[in-house]
Amino acid sequence: MFWIHKYGFTNLSYKALYSFQSIRLFILFRIVDPVMHYFFYATLVSAMIGSDYLSFVVIGNIASYTCHTIMINFMTMFRFERRYGTLELNIASPTPTLWIIIRKAVVPLLDGMFVFAIGLLIGWVIFGVALPLNQIGNVFVLFVVTLFSILSFSLLFACLSLLFSNVNLFLNLALAIFQVFCGVNFSVTLLPSGLEFFARILPLTHSIEALRSIYGIESFAIYPLLGKELLIGFCYLIVSLLFVSVMEKAARKRGALLKSI
Amino acid sequence: MNIIYLLVREIKYFTNFQNKMYQFLLFFQPLIFLTIVYFLQQLRGDVNTDRFVVASALISMWSYVLYSSGSSLVSQRWNDTLKLIIAAPMSLFQVIISKAFSNSIIALITMVLSFIYAKFIFGFSIHIENYYLFYLSVLVLIFSLCVVGLILAIVFASFQNVFDYQNLIHTPIILICGVFIPVDQLPAVIEYIAYGIPMTWGIKAVYEAIDLNTMMYTSMIVSIFVSFIYLFLAVFIIRKMEMVLRQHGKWGAM
């Protein structure tokens, strides 16, 4: 169902709604921009506490940048959808709204997959953070689990965003909160206990710890962490499911199907 | 005198604090950056946080100038108000410079906020030896930001495809202008590029003014000098642009 063919849903969604349509843009925004992002935090950390800590931060940012990519582009698709006035047409079709949203997520997921792989490569080539080759299987499992939890969270976020006319501030704030609280640049154990609890119900936090453990930078047991990440993902998924059905009913009652831009 | 009125109006009418992007850059970005700094410095006791409080301010100031001044002309074209501006007796240069200048002044808000956040939320102690010299260096920095904003406005308006890459310029400039690491520690090629950017000198001057480094006067003078070179360049280009615009009656590439 998700296979890409010329007139397939995924390909058409990409062509209709995605920002990066040329190879040049793709190279600039999918290779150059992440490199800059990693450099930014690597430089900050080196300047502050020295280069010993570099690999810790680079690994954290590879995961976080992947998450950014998926979330931003997922939201952007919906923003375009509203700007074009096509969202109503999609929702009025016999395909359930949630299913439409999930199928549209395939595009940013593929994009995220690319960014993640390139990120690991950049980490290795530029920052010398080498992937232990015997751990490739674990990386793959981690990747699938993380994508699932980020997607579930994005679903909830996308549903919520349909209620507001401008979601950019929320999106920027959410991404910033991820950058601070998911243990991207420093371990969440440094946070005060209340905030650490908050950090541990966000997606990504456990994945980042697991990824660092795979690289041998931290020494947690990998599978329990991934189990928690999976559980968190499920919780967000269930909340989004409930939310979509409530929202569809509310929209019919209130009049405006969804707030348009 | 006119230009002063224009500047005041520019700040009063066109500074759009409703813009969610600007809200984020001016008010939230320093907070987030300082939070990261706060937890990172716990990993090592002896970090000089002054530099990173200022870095927080610089990052947000630069971001604001990039996104506001950078798009100031392009957005006039979207709103189709550009031809009104061209038709007005005020020269295009005066209009653009007043926009760039007002944006740099607004960017100061985020510097003040960074210090307030740092002091009152994160409890960083900030050691500025001589406040007058610090203010002076900030003024020099504002001037360099203003000139950079002006150049960006011209470049973005002239080359649509460059504007598409606005986001890509953001981080590299922070990295090469010496916000985190002094420019002289960068690889030689990057170092030379960095010295060609007016902001590099402004940023250098601000850091030096904090701990009364004797180089600060030199940095300030060089910053002003480099900024003036760009300013004259901008005057020349904008005049030329205005001519081209009148000849073609529309925005084309320069």
Add this chain to the structure above:
Amino acid sequence: MLDIVIEVKNLTRFYKLKEGNKIALDNVSFDVKQGEVFGLLGPNGAGKTTTIKILTTLLLPTAGEAKVLGLDVVTESQKIRDNINFVYGGERGVYGRLTGKEYMYYFCTLYKVKHREQQALIERLLDLVGLKDAENQIIHTYSKGMIQRLHIARSLINEPKLLFLDEPTIGLDPVGAKLLRDLVRELSNRGITIILTTHYMQEADDLCDRIAFIRDGKISTIGEPIQIKESCNHLNLYEAFMSLDQTNALQKDKMFKNLEVDELKDPFVHLKFETDSLAETEITSYLEQFGQVLKLRKREISLEDAYIYLMKDAG
């Protein structure tokens, strides 16, 4: 065989606003028969779009009942959606970067058309709306009329029994509007029931089997165009061609109602007006005081005249 496809009884809809409730639909009742082209006409804010939104199940009524194809709009919305479709006027609702054909494929997937049937269906529909030659052009390059026809093609994907067209010809040039009207007629001939809203009276007169005038949430008149026009037969509408000497004096004169003066080549004018009971000779002699009457005749009542008269009455 269903005879009545839409059954609306005492339909009411409030909108909650800060200043209190606004009544968008006030106790509206009407039926639509199978195969009809049914026109909903009225000024902006009269309740046309609210009616359409309720009937397309996008909005719930506050009170009253509406059945579409015998199904309740509140409780059986999904079954209704499978059998209807809608087109809103204007240029929104398309993905500009896709080609017409790709756009159709996209919606075929959403409408769960079987994969192997998609190609044939799309070819048939694009041919029907006259976009076969433009199918590989991206939609950005389409004219407004082409976008509207593409919307119609999209709306036919699920083979609807009932099609809602909300101001489909808005903003179209005359040729584009005519193509679209021909298409609506063609669809009607194929047995699709069509609910149409429009601001253009001539268009409604041309296309609609029956029309409802709606104003302030109430239906003021309902019937066939010809019946509606006949109901206004008591109006004495005239038109005259004159060579006018005293334009200002005529315009200030209070003898005729709804006087419109179209200035032709000076000093000639074309007049339209209404009288209560004057005979033609009386009108002519009265007009002669302002200039020379070249021609005077009683005018046939158009739907627009009826609309203006009835809407004024309702207000």
